Amino acid sequence: MEDISLHLLDLAQNSISAGASLVEIFIVEDTHKGQMIVTLRDNGHGMDESQVKRVTDPFFTTRNTRRVGLGIPLFQASAEATGGQMYIKSCKGRGTEIKAVFHTTHIDCLPLGRVDDTILSLILLNPEINFVYSHKKQDKHFLLDTRQIREVLGQVSIENPSVIEWIRKYLSDGLEEINGGV
Amino acid sequence: MKSLQELEQIKQKTLDSVSLRKDRAGGIRIVVGMGTCGIAAGARPVLMSFLEEVQKRNLRDVTITQTGCIGVCRLEPMVEVTRPGEEKVTYVKMTAEKAKRVISEHIVNGKIVNEYTIGAAE
Ligand SMILES: Nc1ncnc2c1ncn2[C@@H]1O[C@H](COP(=O)(O)OP(=O)(O)OP(=O)(O)O)[C@@H](O)[C@H]1O
Ligand SMILES: [Mg+2]
Numbered sequence: 392m393e394d395i396s397l398h399l400l401d402l403a404q405n406s407i408s409a410g411a412s413l414v415e416i417f418i419v420e421d422t423h424k425g426q427m428i429v430t431l432r433d434n435g436h437g438m439d440e441s442q443v444k445r446v447t448d449p450f451f452t453t454r455n456t457r458r459v460g461l462g463i464p465l466f467q468a469s470a471e472a473t474g475g476q477m478y479i480k481s482c483k484g485r486g487t488e489i490k491a492v493f494h495t496t497h498i499d500c501l502p503l504g505r506v507d508d509t510i511l512s513l514i515l516l517n518p519e520i521n522f523v524y525s526h527k528k529q530d531k532h533f534l535l536d537t538r539q540i541r542e543v544l545g546q547v548s549i550e551n552p553s554v555i556e557w558i559r560k561y562l563s564d565g566l567e568e569i570n571g572g573v
Numbered sequence: 574m575k576s577l578q579e580l581e582q583i584k585q586k587t588l589d590s591v592s593l594r595k596d597r598a599g600g601i602r603i604v605v606g607m608g609t610c611g612i613a614a615g616a617r618p619v620l621m622s623f624l625e626e627v628q629k630r631n632l633r634d635v636t637i638t639q640t641g642c643i644g645v646c647r648l649e650p651m652v653e654v655t656r657p658g659e660e661k662v663t664y665v666k667m668t669a670e671k672a673k674r675v676i677s678e679h680i681v682n683g684k685i686v687n688e689y690t691i692g693a694a695e
Contacts, residue, residue, distance in 0.1 A: 392613055401612045408641065454642065462609045505617075512620055516607065516639040543580050547587045552628055557583055561575040 394504025395429060395493070398466045402431050402489060403513055405462060407520065409435025409487065414513070415523040418506065422529060425496035426475075427503070434486040443481050466491060473497035507562035510535065514558060518550045524562075526569060533565040600634030601680055604653040608642025614649040615668065622669035623652075626676040635680060648694060654679055663691040 392398050399416055406414045411433035419428045438446065447467055452460030467477040470491035481487040493500055510524045514537060524535045540558070541549060548554070605611070605620045620637070627635050643651050648665035654675065655661045662685050664675060671689055678684045687693055 397612055397617065400607070400617060401609050404607055404609075404612075404641065465609070508617055508621055511624075512607075512617055515624060515637060516605070516620075539577070540580065543577055544584050547584045551583075551587055552631070552633075553583045553587060554580070555624070556628060557575060557580055564575050 392465055392469065392501070394502045395427075395469070396504035396506040396509045398462075398469060398501075399429065399431060399506065400509040400512060401462045402466060403433075403509075406431070406433035406435050406487070407517060409433060409437070411435035411486070411520065413521045413523070416506075416510070416525070418503070418526045420495070420503075420526075420528040422495075425494055427493045427495050428490065429493065430488065430490040432486065432488040437483045437485050437487050438481040439483045443479050446479065447477075463489070469493075469501055472499040507559070507566055510562055511555070511559055514549065515555060518548065526566070528569045531569040533569050535562065535565070600636055600657065601632075602653075602655045603635060603637045603680070604640050604655075605637065606641070606643045606649060606651040606653075607639040608649075610642060610646035611649040611651065614646075614666075616650040618669045619650045619652065619667045619672050622672035623676065626673055630676070630681070632676075632680065645691075648691065651691075656680075656683065664689045665691045665694045 392401065403414050403416070413434045415432045417430040417432070421427070446460065446463045448464070454460065463479070466489070470477045470493055473494040474497055475492040475494050477489065477491040479487065479489050506524070506526065510522060513522055521537045522535070523537070526533045535558075537549065544554065603623055605616055605623070607616055623637055627637065640653070645651070645665075650667040652664045652667050652672070652675070653661050654664065662679070664671070664686070667689070675686055675689065678686050
């Protein structure tokens, strides 16, 4: 993967396959510590203990089009390449949480990339699923919660072109703001 | 910065206009492969390009959805386009630029871009 936002898009596909109705993405950047913590949490069908143990093994997958599962091992490798680590917590029937620590000053640390495009893609392609995106950087915080958006929209669909355009702008403005822009 | 108030206004405008909801069943479908290989090969910019064109041209009867791994990793990013009453067309090794051409030729004018199809690649 070229950047961390693409990893997130890929990991969210696992959540979607696991039947999640809510997928939450948390990013905490600590520029002083040179650390970034990325967490993805879902309420999908989860994994039992032995499954969790096996997912970091690239030959484990429950898909049938290809024998090898790549998503999680690739994410783990990207975190470990920076001297960081990945953790998985999962509970059968309840959900899964995948968390990774990246040392951002490490030369092999991937850029974060376009998280706004990742979130917009997820919302656009999965209008029936709720997404939360929380991004903290030092004392700044950006939050998008599709449940809140739906509440405002009432009977208007989140897929409505004007709504999608609003979300796109809301994301890019919000990210610009936490990255020290206007 | 965009506010929820603005979203409220969008809602009101939409409620005032005639078409409350687009008809998902009848229109043209664009399906983007979002498996790990697809994403790593560049599915997201392809999707963003389709979205941008659909929005810019105000194509109301087009629905963009996703599918998992289609199974031919070396041909990713893959996109399937289905026009109502026609057979599904599979485009391979897509890029943001190619997506624009698929929109203007296939989606808008109904002419398949043969050189991008899986048939031409195999
Ligand atoms: N959020 C999740 N909820 C439930 N099960 C999961 C979740 N994430 C991963 N898994 C399980 O772990 C397996 C391995 O995931 P991984 O992303 O590494 O590979 P994959 O999705 O099978 O294939 P690929 O990502 O290469 O397309 C999945 O097949 C699935 O069974
Ligand atoms: Mg996966």
